[in-house]
Amino acid sequence: xxxxxxxxxxxxxxxxxxxxxxxxxxxxxxxxxxxxxxxxxxxxxxxxxxxxxxxxxxxxxxxxxxxxxxxxxxxxxxxxxxxxxxxxxxxxxxxxxxxxxxxxxxxxxxxxxxxxxxxxxxxxxxxxxxxxxxxxxxxxxxxxxxxxxxxxxxxxxxxxxxxxxxxxxxxxxxxxxxxxxxxxxxxxxxxxxxxxxxxxxxxxxxxxxxxxxxx
Amino acid sequence: xxxxxxxxxxxxxxxxxxxxxxxxxxxxxxxxxxxxxxxxxxxxxxxxxxxxxxxxxxxxxxxxxxxxxxxxxxxxxxxxxxxxxxxxxxxxxxxxxxxxxxxxxxxxxxxxxxxxxxxxxxxxxxxxxxxxxxxxxxxxxxxxxxxxxxxxxxxxxxxxxxxxxxxxxxxxxxxxxxxxxxxxxxxxxxxxxxxxxxxxxxxxxxxxxxxxxxxxxxxxxxxxxxxxxxxxxxxxxxxxxxxxxxxxxxxxxxxxxxxxxxxxxxxxxxxxxxxxxxxxxxxxxxxxxxxxxxxxxxxxxxxxxxxxxxxxxxxxxxxxxxxxxxxxxxxxxxxxxxxxxxxxxxxxxxxxxxxxxxxxxxxxxxxxxxxxxxxxxxxxxxxxxxxxxxxxxxxxx
Numbered sequence: 001x002x003x004x005x006x007x008x009x010x011x012x013x014x015x016x017x018x019x020x021x022x023x024x025x026x027x028x029x030x031x032x033x034x035x036x037x038x039x040x041x042x043x044x045x046x047x048x049x050x051x052x053x054x055x056x057x058x059x060x061x062x063x064x065x066x067x068x069x070x071x072x073x074x075x076x077x078x079x080x081x082x083x084x085x086x087x088x089x090x091x092x093x094x095x096x097x098x099x100x101x102x103x104x105x106x107x108x109x110x111x112x113x114x115x116x117x118x119x120x121x122x123x124x125x126x127x128x129x130x131x132x133x134x135x136x137x138x139x140x141x142x143x144x145x146x147x148x149x150x151x152x153x154x155x156x157x158x159x160x161x162x163x164x165x166x167x168x169x170x171x172x173x174x175x176x177x178x179x180x181x182x183x184x185x186x187x188x189x190x191x192x193x194x195x196x197x198x199x200x201x202x203x204x205x206x207x208x209x210x211x212x213x214x215x
Numbered sequence: 216x217x218x219x220x221x222x223x224x225x226x227x228x229x230x231x232x233x234x235x236x237x238x239x240x241x242x243x244x245x246x247x248x249x250x251x252x253x254x255x256x257x258x259x260x261x262x263x264x265x266x267x268x269x270x271x272x273x274x275x276x277x278x279x280x281x282x283x284x285x286x287x288x289x290x291x292x293x294x295x296x297x298x299x300x301x302x303x304x305x306x307x308x309x310x311x312x313x314x315x316x317x318x319x320x321x322x323x324x325x326x327x328x329x330x331x332x333x334x335x336x337x338x339x340x341x342x343x344x345x346x347x348x349x350x351x352x353x354x355x356x357x358x359x360x361x362x363x364x365x366x367x368x369x370x371x372x373x374x375x376x377x378x379x380x381x382x383x384x385x386x387x388x389x390x391x392x393x394x395x396x397x398x399x400x401x402x403x404x405x406x407x408x409x410x411x412x413x414x415x416x417x418x419x420x421x422x423x424x425x426x427x428x429x430x431x432x433x434x435x436x437x438x439x440x441x442x443x444x445x446x447x448x449x450x451x452x453x454x455x456x457x458x459x460x461x462x463x464x465x466x467x468x469x470x471x472x473x474x475x476x477x478x479x480x481x482x483x484x485x486x487x488x489x490x491x492x493x494x495x496x497x498x499x500x501x502x503x504x505x506x507x508x509x510x511x512x513x514x515x516x517x518x519x520x521x522x523x524x525x526x527x528x529x530x531x532x533x534x535x536x537x538x539x540x541x542x543x544x545x546x547x548x549x550x551x552x553x554x555x556x557x558x559x560x561x562x563x564x565x566x567x568x569x570x571x572x573x574x575x576x577x578x579x580x581x582x583x584x585x586x587x588x589x590x591x592x593x594x595x596x597x598x599x600x601x602x603x604x605x606x607x608x609x610x611x612x
Contacts, residue, residue: 057527077532077608084529096524098226105222112219113529159529 001068001087001162003031003054003197008063010049017046023213024050026063033162035195036207041215047199048093050215051167054197055090056080085114086160093167095152099141103132103151106140111158118158126154129184131177146172153181157188164189164196170206182206223538226521235517239510240550246503247554247591251584253496255558258581259565260489263574276344276419277455277471278313279464280447287468292444297467306452306460311344313420313447314430317438319401322411324394329384331396337363338422339430344449347415354429361398362414364424365391370416388416402437420449458483504594511543511602522606532607539603547595551588558584 006028009017017025024039025046031037041047052058053065056072065072067083075083084090097106107123127133130150135143140151149172156164164185170178186207189196198207199215279301281291302310316337323332345352351362374385391413398411417424425433452460464471515522525535559580566578 077526081526081529081531081534085531096527098521098524101222101225105225108218109222110528112216112222113534 002033002066003163004064004066005029005031006064006066008053008061008065010046010053010058011060011062013046013049014062020045022215024215029213031195031197031211033195034193035210036189037195037197037211037213038204038207038209039197039199039213039215040203041199041201043201045215047215048167051090051093051165051197051199054165055084055088088163088165089156089159089161090165091149091152091156091167091169093171095145095148097140097148097151097155099139101140102137103127103140103143103147104136106151107155107158110155114159117160123154123158126157126184130154130180144172146174146177149173150177150181153185157184161192162194164194166196166198168200169198170200178206219534220538220541223525224542226525227518227539227542235510235513236546239506239513240546242506243503243510243547244550244554246499246506247550247588248557249499250496250503250591251554251558251587252561253492253499254587255562255581255584256492257489258583259562259576260485262576262581275453275455276346276449276451278420278447278449279469279471282468282470284468292446293448294444298445298448300467301448301450304460304463306454306457306463307450308453309343309451311341311449311451312445313422313449314339314427314434314445315447316425316430317434319439321399323397323399325397335423337425337430338420338447339425339427340420340449341427344419344451345417345424346419347417349414351412351414352426354426356428356432360395360410360412361425361429363411364415364417365413366421366423367416367418368421369423400433400437403439407437456481458486503591504598508598508602511599514543515539515602515606519606526607535607536600536603539607540599543599543603544596547599548592551592551595555580555584555588 005024007026009025022045023029039047039050041050049058053061053072056075059073067087070079098109101109104123104127107127108120111118111120111123124133124136127136130153132147132150132154135147140148143151149169153169156166166185169185170181173181185196188194196207203212281287281293283291298310298312301307319334320336321332321334324330342352345364347364349362352364354361370386370388370391377383378385392415395410395412398409400407400409454460463469522535526532562576562580563578566576569576
């Protein structure tokens with residue numbers, strides 16, 4: 001499934017963006033399946049907005065976004081749910097965990113929302129890989145932000161996907177943990193032949209990117 | 216599926232307050248209890264009015280005639296239009312015309328040991344209006360003996376008044392039935408004598424009854440008076456206490472046994488009370504619906520963020536609806552079953568209590584109560600479904 005972006009611009013930011021150079025806003029771009037994309041963006045340039053457009057959390061934009069052949073605006077609630085269960089996965093900047101559920105339950109929720117891709121044991125394996133085994137049965141709300149970030153990453157990897165959207169996924173991780181997380185993500189994307197779009201404030205070399213764009 | 220439901224249960228449970236749930240359940244239970252009781256009360260009331268065991272068979276038959284006043288003196292016959300109009304009234308099941316004899320007659324005893332003689336007149340009425348079940352109640356021209364039905368009133372009058380003053384023996388019903396007496400009919404050509412016999416006693420109609428076939432035959436052959444219009448009719452009604460019936464008789468200057476219709480006044484009062492309870496039930500019904508729809512809205516509103524996050528993470532509307540229906544609907548079913556059980560127990564106890572007062576109501580719940588409960592289940596399901604559907608749709612872009 002390819003991703004096509006045609007002349008997209010967020011309506012609230014339109015006056016500011018008209019005079020700015022951007023690789024994405026008001027451009028026509030096509031991301032082929034399996035492409036690994038890095039989007040660098042300064043604060044306030046609409047990084048999270050862009051991710052939310054792609055995930056259809058917001059639709060206050062002009063232009064068109066096509067997932068495969070379907071315009072995102074034409075997705076019905078049922079189709080959108082299926083899309084989010086099978087085709088795209090996401091690590092939100094604000095993580096969006098259920099604070100009253102344990103780390104394990106937060107991840108399990110996404111595992112069993114659709115026909116499970118992995119057995120339960122995979123959760124433990126990944127948690128061990130990212131060093132959060134100890135807090136697996138702790139309420140997510142009382143975990144540190146870094147721990148929560150790793151919970152959110154594992155949660156995103158529990159489902160089938162063709163594209164993984166990540167909004168500053170390593171902002172609260174040290175270099176060592178970032179390296180481990182990036183390795184896990186690469187491994188999982190390879191397994192699925194999936195592409196990803198990662199946004200961040202600065203340049204980085206967590207992954208081997210196919211495309212480096214500036215928002 | 217099980218794992219998914221368990222996690223969802225935890226999300227929704229932690230979000231919605233336990234106290235609120237308990238309060239809503241209590242509120243709905245009380246409202247349902249009151250409404251179902253009101254329906255059951257109405258059913259019991261109808262039971263008391265119309266069931267066979269509470270009715271007296273003679274009370275259902277009323278002999279109706281015009282009120283005799285100075286204005287209609289000598290003209291108390293009922294016209295065909297008046298009888299037809301009476302037949303059309305909803306509270307009248309059937310009208311039977313009492314045919315009077317149009318000849319002079321007397322009866323006397325054959326026995327010199329027990330002599331009696333009296334002038335008499337007969338009436339006849341269609342067999343359907345007679346409460347004496349006797350194989351002897353038939354007559355054809357040529358038959359030797361004319362069967363008769365006498366009012367109990369006559370026998371009582373004789374036994375407890377007349378016989379005492381005349382120093383005559385008292386007579387039981389059985390003895391009277393054994394006596395065969397002479398029936399004399401005055402004709403233009405002299406007296407025709409027949410034999411007569413009492414075959415039964417009745418409380419329904421206070422005149423000496425003969426079979427219709429005999430009356431027709433005798434009137435045709437010996438009738439000297441030409442007036443064929445009846446002046447009395449007997450009506451069958453389900454409910455002699457019906458205020459509409461009493462009002463009708465009053466409006467048409469008709470009169471009947473006042474004793475049988477005296478309850479109409481009380482009935483009017485009870486009607487008003489029941490109507491008030493009906494209105495109260497209706498208001499309660501609205502409140503109950505309000506309470507429950509508020510409960511669902513509050514509960515869903517209280518876990519709105521969680522539902523929103525579930526949708527964001529990719530939970531399908533159908534998945535959520537299914538889960539939420541499973542979560543919210545079963546308590547409703549339990550509440551309805553619970554209140555039905557409580558009303559059933561109350562009904563049973565009330566029936567026992569009333570039985571001691573010789574009032575008989577069904578000790579089990581009426582079909583209407585069950586129907587109302589079922590209707591409520593449907594309404595609650597609809598309220599659940601639409602509220603959930605609306606909220607889920609709101610969470611989708």
